[in-house]
Amino acid sequence: MDAHSSTQSLRQAGWVVLLLAFTSGFIIMSVELLGGRILAPYFGSSIYVWGSIISIFMVALSVGYLIGGRLSVLSPNLGRYGLFFLLAALGLLPIVFFANQAMDAVFAAIDDPRYGSLLASTLLFFIPTAILGMIAPYSVRLMVNNTDHSGQVAGGLYFVSTLGSALGTLLTSFYLVLWFDMNTILLAMITVLLLAGVLAIVLNRGRL
Amino acid sequence: MNLLRLLLAAIVTLPFAIEAEVIHQERSIYRNIEVQQTRNQRCLVFAVRRDDRRQTCLNLDEPDRIVFSYVRMAFGGLLLVPNPSSILIVGLGGGTLPTALAKLYPTAQIDAIEIDPSVVKVAEQFFNFKTSERIKVYTQDARVFTKRARQEAKQYDLIILDAFTGDYIPEHLMTQEYLTETRDLLSPAGVVVANTFSASELYSYESETYKSVFGAFFNFKLPGSGNRVILAKPSGLPSKDQLQAAARNLAPTLTTLGVAIEEFPRYLTTRADWDTNSPILTDQFSPANLLKNR
Numbered sequence: 001m002d003a004h005s006s007t008q009s010l011r012q013a014g015w016v017v018l019l020l021a022f023t024s025g026f027i028i029m030s031v032e033l034l035g036g037r038i039l040a041p042y043f044g045s046s047i048y049v050w051g052s053i054i055s056i057f058m059v060a061l062s063v064g065y066l067i068g069g070r071l072s073v074l075s076p077n078l079g080r081y082g083l084f085f086l087l088a089a090l091g092l093l094p095i096v097f098f099a100n101q102a103m104d105a106v107f108a109a110i111d112d113p114r115y116g117s118l119l120a121s122t123l124l125f126f127i128p129t130a131i132l133g134m135i136a137p138y139s140v141r142l143m144v145n146n147t148d149h150s151g152q153v154a155g156g157l158y159f160v161s162t163l164g165s166a167l168g169t170l171l172t173s174f175y176l177v178l179w180f181d182m183n184t185i186l187l188a189m190i191t192v193l194l195l196a197g198v199l200a201i202v203l204n205r206g207r208l
Numbered sequence: 209m210n211l212l213r214l215l216l217a218a219i220v221t222l223p224f225a226i227e228a229e230v231i232h233q234e235r236s237i238y239r240n241i242e243v244q245q246t247r248n249q250r251c252l253v254f255a256v257r258r259d260d261r262r263q264t265c266l267n268l269d270e271p272d273r274i275v276f277s278y279v280r281m282a283f284g285g286l287l288l289v290p291n292p293s294s295i296l297i298v299g300l301g302g303g304t305l306p307t308a309l310a311k312l313y314p315t316a317q318i319d320a321i322e323i324d325p326s327v328v329k330v331a332e333q334f335f336n337f338k339t340s341e342r343i344k345v346y347t348q349d350a351r352v353f354t355k356r357a358r359q360e361a362k363q364y365d366l367i368i369l370d371a372f373t374g375d376y377i378p379e380h381l382m383t384q385e386y387l388t389e390t391r392d393l394l395s396p397a398g399v400v401v402a403n404t405f406s407a408s409e410l411y412s413y414e415s416e417t418y419k420s421v422f423g424a425f426f427n428f429k430l431p432g433s434g435n436r437v438i439l440a441k442p443s444g445l446p447s448k449d450q451l452q453a454a455a456r457n458l459a460p461t462l463t464t465l466g467v468a469i470e471e472f473p474r475y476l477t478t479r480a481d482w483d484t485n486s487p488i489l490t491d492q493f494s495p496a497n498l499l500k501n502r
Contacts, residue, residue, distance in 0.1 A: 040380035041491045044349025046323065047237050108359075113352050178499075181492040 013078055016203060017142050018160050020085065020196050024135045025164030027189045030172040031092065032057050034182055035125055038095065042103040043117035052114070056121040057129050064133020071134065072141035081142060082200030084134050089193035091128030096183050096190070099124055136161060232334060236326030239373070243334045249275065250334060252302045252327075254373050261373055264302035266335050272308070273466040278403050278435035279304050280467045282368055284428050285401035287454045287472060288441045292316055292365035296357075296393065298350045298381075299371035300327055303337030308465055310343050318343045319364075321350045321371075351380050354389045363395040369402040377405075379494040382414065386491075387421040391442060399441045406436035410499040412486035419480075420488050426476040439476065448473060 035053045036045060043049050071080070094102075102123050110116040139157050144150045176185050228251070232243035240255040244262075251265040265275040274280045282305060286292070293316050297305050300322035310318055322328050325347050331337035339345050346353050350371055367390060371381050380386060390400060400422065404414050406429065415438075418425055422440035429436050446454070451473040462469040489496060 037379075037491075037494075041351055041383070041385060042355065044323070044352050045378060045380055046349055107355060111356075113349065174498075177493075178495040181490075183492060 021139045021161040022164035025161030026168035029165040030168035043113040048114045049117045052117040060129035061133035064130040068134030069137035079204035082197040085197030088131040089190045277433040281437040289399040296364040296367045302335035303331040377496045379496045402438040409502040412482040415482045417488040
């Protein structure tokens with residue numbers, strides 16, 4: 001595949017990238033919101049628990065942006081993009097199955113609920129959030145085909161993914177917690193991430 | 209019917225609203241706190257624009273008399289454990305309960321949990337609440353306190369759960385897991401008293417959750433009061449006769465507080481007046497604040 005047709009196929013994948021960026025935006029905020037619920041039984045639901053969660057999400061995202069941006073330089077393709085989604089799904093799994101064990105250990109080791117919640121947030125959320133953060137710059141790379149439009153493309157992607165975040169926040173706090181167990185919501189999001197990853201990988205294969 | 213209730217509520221609260229003077233105001237990290245005073249009554253108010261919530265009131269002429277019926281109802285717990293030597297109170301408010309219980313039981317050890325340091329300060333400044341060797345306040349989240357206390361194998365004869373401001377409910381203090389941790393803090397014949405919500409869909413959920421942890425409990429409602437108090441004793445509930453005997457013993461001291469304890473036994477019932485098929489609240493599923501508005 002020469003350079004020209006590769007750019008061409010990436011551009012055609014635009015709608016997929018937008019859809020997947022929306023999905024990752026949705027899931028990031030939904031998990032963040034559930035994070036408050038997950039930590040509350042051990043550390044309470046005070047303002048510092050939210051401080052821990054939000055700061056860890058911010059640090060993780062910033063690290064993810066850095067790594068994703070770096071990786072986007074090396075022959076960007078939908079297949080690798082899909083891999084990020086699969087990894088993010090794997091990264092969320094421990095929250096479903098080992099959150100209580102992890103928090104038991106942190107609770108036993110640290111008295112102060114501020115630092116307890118900070119460490120617990122790091123253990124539970126840092127890795128999956130960083131991986132989800134990698135998606136943002138990589139999406140930009142997949143959709144940009146010339147520098148003139150790069151700002152516009154980035155703007156469109158931020159628009160879609162931040163809208164996804166808003167919807168994820170709203171749906172989770174208004175309805176999902178009323179309808180489902182937390183683990184059910186998390187497992188559903190893991191499934192969606194897996195499907196998103198497979199979709200991207202399959203589209204990439206079809207193209208080769 | 210609703211209009212009538214609204215009207216009635218307005219008539220009851222109007223004189224207070226007109227005369228009340230704000231003598232102290234502060235904004236804590238959790239809420240806006242006001243102390244309002246009329247001629248002979250001083251109240252702790254968690255101010256919400258549309259609807260102030262009076263948390264506790266002090267009768268300035270007779271400071272020992274308990275003003276709020278739900279606080280008086282909490283004394284119903286003493287029918288099940290007449291002589292508690294260790295007491296845990298979750299949610300301080302103005303400190304009415306610890307202050308009164310400390311007077312009733314001069315040797316009892318009393319621990320109070322309050323998340324909001326400003327509430328503790330206001331209770332001390334304006335509501336005669338005093339900490340001491342045997343009255344301690346822990347300024348922390350009740351769930352965190354409970355988990356730690358369980359590690360340290362603390363035991364209480366009487367645990368009073370009153371962490372509800374009436375507006376927002378800490379959802380992690382409503383779950384089966386929290387109540388189980390609380391039950392683990394009870395001494396062998398210990399008793400849990402919970403001031404809970406009596407209206408909305410939450411009523412059934414909450415009732416079933418308590419039942420799942422404590423087994424059968426006394427459901428306690430007084431006519432004219434909008435509150436429901438749960439009285440639970442995992443080691444077994446006393447009979448009506450035992451309740452009446454306990455009430456007779458407690459009556460002389462409790463009457464001075466304005467608590468008509470002898471009236472209480474006939475309003476205690478184990479009959480379920482809620483939907484017993486209701487799901488229970490767990491750490492995984494606890495949309496208490498959403499249910500409260502349904």
